[in-house]
Amino acid sequence: MEQFKKIKSIVTPLDKVNVDTDQIIPKQFLKLVQKTGFGQYLFYDWRFENGDKPREDFVLNDPKYYDSKILLTRDNFGCGSSREHAAWALLDYGFRVIIAPSFADIFYNNCFKNGVLPISLDSQSVEKLFNNSFEVEVDLQNQTITTGDMAIPFEIERHRKKTLLEGLDDIAVTLQYEDKITMYEKSKSKF
Amino acid sequence: MSRTLFEKIWDSHIVLEQVNGPSLLYVDRHLVHEVTSPQAFDGLRMNKRIVRRTDLTFATMDHNVPTTDRSLPIVDQISSRQIQVLEKNCKDFGIELFDIHSPNQGIVHVIGPELGITLPGATIVCGDSHTSTHGAFGALAFGIGTSDVEHVLATQCIWMEKPTTFEIKVEGKRKNLHAVTAKDIILSIIRQIGTAGGTGTVIEYRGESISELTMEQRMTICNMSIEAGARAGLVAPDEKTFEFLRGKKYVPKNYDELVSHWRENLKSDTGAHFDKSFTLHADKILPQVSWGTNPAMTTDVTGIVPFPEEYSKGNPDEEKAAHKALQYMNLKPGMQITEISLDRIFIGSCTNSRLEDLIEASKVIKGKKISPKVRAMVVPGSQLVKKQAEQLGLDKIFKNAGFEWRESGCSMCLGMNPDILASGERCASTSNRNFEGRQGAGGRTHLVSPIMAAAAALAGHFIDVRELDLD
Numbered sequence: 001m002e003q004f005k006k007i008k009s010i011v012t013p014l015d016k017v018n019v020d021t022d023q024i025i026p027k028q029f030l031k032l033v034q035k036t037g038f039g040q041y042l043f044y045d046w047r048f049e050n051g052d053k054p055r056e057d058f059v060l061n062d063p064k065y066y067d068s069k070i071l072l073t074r075d076n077f078g079c080g081s082s083r084e085h086a087a088w089a090l091l092d093y094g095f096r097v098i099i100a101p102s103f104a105d106i107f108y109n110n111c112f113k114n115g116v117l118p119i120s121l122d123s124q125s126v127e128k129l130f131n132n133s134f135e136v137e138v139d140l141q142n143q144t145i146t147t148g149d150m151a152i153p154f155e156i157e158r159h160r161k162k163t164l165l166e167g168l169d170d171i172a173v174t175l176q177y178e179d180k181i182t183m184y185e186k187s188k189s190k191f
Numbered sequence: 192m193s194r195t196l197f198e199k200i201w202d203s204h205i206v207l208e209q210v211n212g213p214s215l216l217y218v219d220r221h222l223v224h225e226v227t228s229p230q231a232f233d234g235l236r237m238n239k240r241i242v243r244r245t246d247l248t249f250a251t252m253d254h255n256v257p258t259t260d261r262s263l264p265i266v267d268q269i270s271s272r273q274i275q276v277l278e279k280n281c282k283d284f285g286i287e288l289f290d291i292h293s294p295n296q297g298i299v300h301v302i303g304p305e306l307g308i309t310l311p312g313a314t315i316v317c318g319d320s321h322t323s324t325h326g327a328f329g330a331l332a333f334g335i336g337t338s339d340v341e342h343v344l345a346t347q348c349i350w351m352e353k354p355t356t357f358e359i360k361v362e363g364k365r366k367n368l369h370a371v372t373a374k375d376i377i378l379s380i381i382r383q384i385g386t387a388g389g390t391g392t393v394i395e396y397r398g399e400s401i402s403e404l405t406m407e408q409r410m411t412i413c414n415m416s417i418e419a420g421a422r423a424g425l426v427a428p429d430e431k432t433f434e435f436l437r438g439k440k441y442v443p444k445n446y447d448e449l450v451s452h453w454r455e456n457l458k459s460d461t462g463a464h465f466d467k468s469f470t471l472h473a474d475k476i477l478p479q480v481s482w483g484t485n486p487a488m489t490t491d492v493t494g495i496v497p498f499p500e501e502y503s504k505g506n507p508d509e510e511k512a513a514h515k516a517l518q519y520m521n522l523k524p525g526m527q528i529t530e531i532s533l534d535r536i537f538i539g540s541c542t543n544s545r546l547e548d549l550i551e552a553s554k555v556i557k558g559k560k561i562s563p564k565v566r567a568m569v570v571p572g573s574q575l576v577k578k579q580a581e582q583l584g585l586d587k588i589f590k591n592a593g594f595e596w597r598e599s600g601c602s603m604c605l606g607m608n609p610d611i612l613a614s615g616e617r618c619a620s621t622s623n624r625n626f627e628g629r630q631g632a633g634g635r636t637h638l639v640s641p642i643m644a645a646a647a648a649l650a651g652h653f654i655d656v657r658e659l660d661l662d
Contacts, residue, residue, distance in 0.1 A: 082334035113338035174215065174348060185347075
């Protein structure tokens, strides 16, 4: 996985609560057998009408946000289905950071596996970003979001930060403990 | 120290524990399906890795499969390819597959229990959020993404931060055991705690009205734990659990020995501490109908489509969401739920496609005809459910009433196969998600119990099933 560097970009404001993974990537696009190429289908039913005509009132279709790498949204983002295609679609489209007051568990976990940083911020800070942000810089190393003269600190679990910064391969890490897995299988496994 | 059921299962599966970090947990059973696994197998190939425990890994195809005649080729080429890819992956890596022609094929969360792959006290994962279903057996079961599917294939373990515990007590007795179902219990819970009410937690369902449920009903409850945002849902196993699994194809040979151990150990100790608690009184629960675009947007069948400002209780984000939901659903605040007329009826999905669900629904429609306005479909959860239902003659009851009787699969719960709603169509569905476009772009979903769906099929609109003579 690619190492996570500082991200500087305009913020795309998606002002909705409970955005589910069915909206992030509708089911008709889950049939691909690779991890790439999902970006074109991101938020498909909100982005397009009649299949291919961009809906003018949807934020991703505003040219201002075409190169955005940071998505700002509301509570419980990524709820519903476990489909990792949601994280793949966001990444493939160009988003590397998602900022929201809260995330659904499986989606949150899936992001880290793909080098996408989900940041949980208190609702007040999210509100500030909705009101003020234009371009912001996300610095994972120092755990801050900076915009103009505003610097907002954020929390992140230490091991998750390390995974992103170093671009670690989870499986390789786990296989270092293979003796422990074998020991578990020999002594504790009941089934 | 007294521990909860969840803590006992968690503790007994720790391979490695770290200070301030996730634990490495052993996985007892891994279920695989065609949609969330291709990229995982590719990852294994790229890194020249093997599947560590093929004997603990089981695969089936359910999301994509057509529910029409299985002797015909699959028309959708992309679906067909995904199914072929799973066949190849299972062959290459040595995994047992219940393919489209297998008598054991079915929705992964239906076949796990009916084959005895699901076991009390086990850890079970699958690349599907409704893996929480298996918690009905006292298993710690949760959905994972494709990267974790690959991780489990390679290591038989998963890294996980310890969730917190959430006790949900359903006290007292339901007033009408046929009309008020497990589906109504879980929809009532989600309606009250919200779609993020369980985030970060493992729910243990307890209380009189949980104990009295059959295994199939407990599965319906645990299945929708994810709709409240929970990592998993659990019910402590009891004699019903042990009897349900006894003699099933894949239960271990030392089953009786295991049962003695489970009977002794698999329950929360008296005085065990839960991080959160919520109590619901079963006698107050009425048949439920969802009106919006998430499962918490639900109300009583006797109720009205709510006014957003009342529904949202002062939360501006929720109020906006409710307005948007009503617009999408094309409903006006204040209208009676029973005035909502329907185009489609879907009885199926990992929530409500088991034999008991079909028996209950068939009682309502026996000897009657569905409304000429609706198209209705029954999709049994598995080939085994289908066979058992046919032995009871349920297929004839449904067909005579005007229902389509289909082959097993996920079908119109998520519409990855040809079973979808047309834009604007309104469906009474026994599935678990009423998200925008879930059953087809522009389709409108109302979540209900099988018996509510069956009654709506006859009337062409929702009716209060408590008015029916169901005994």
